[in-house]
Amino acid sequence: MPSPDTLERFIAMVEANDHVQAVLDFYTEQSTMQENQGTPRVGREAHANNERRVMAKARDVRSRCVRPVLVNGDHVVIRWIFRFDWPDGTVTHMEELAWQRWAGERIAEETFFYDPAQMKPRPASEVPQA
Template identity: 35%
Template structure:
């Protein structure tokens, strides 16, 4: 079960843009990550590589401080807002809920839930 302090440290790493490092420092080696109903990605090294590829496609990723964070035993839910600016200067927004299952002080399983009809709507044209 994670402490609230540990969860807050994870959130700060993500808000400060250290997405791949957050995976390295807060996920178990055999962790999984799942987008909506897609098959989960498996293994911390694979998760880090996927995140780096995603970030490399962007000019900038702004992670807003979460609106809501719930910690209940090993379950953590975070309401995130991300603004991604691509290499053409187009900024899109994603609002999602992350449901994490922690083991000790690390994330074992994470699932992202969002409305795919409104995901990544354009905020600003480049």
């Protein structure tokens, strides 16, 4: 079960858009990460590499935790809002729920639930601010 301080440090790092470091600091070495019902990625390095790829594509990223964060023992649910500004001027606004199972102070398993239709970039004028 994560301590309240650990959970707050994790959220602050993601909100600061330091997604790669958040993975390195807060996930177990053999953690799994799954998008909706897709095939899980396995391993902290695979997660960090995926974050590096996504961040490298974006001109700007804004990440926000919508509270309250739900905690029940080793399980945590966080509602996130992300805004990705792409080099071509389009924007992706995405809301998701992250279901996490923690092993002590690190995330061992995470599944993201979101509507895949949100992934389509749209003109910035059509997208709410994150």
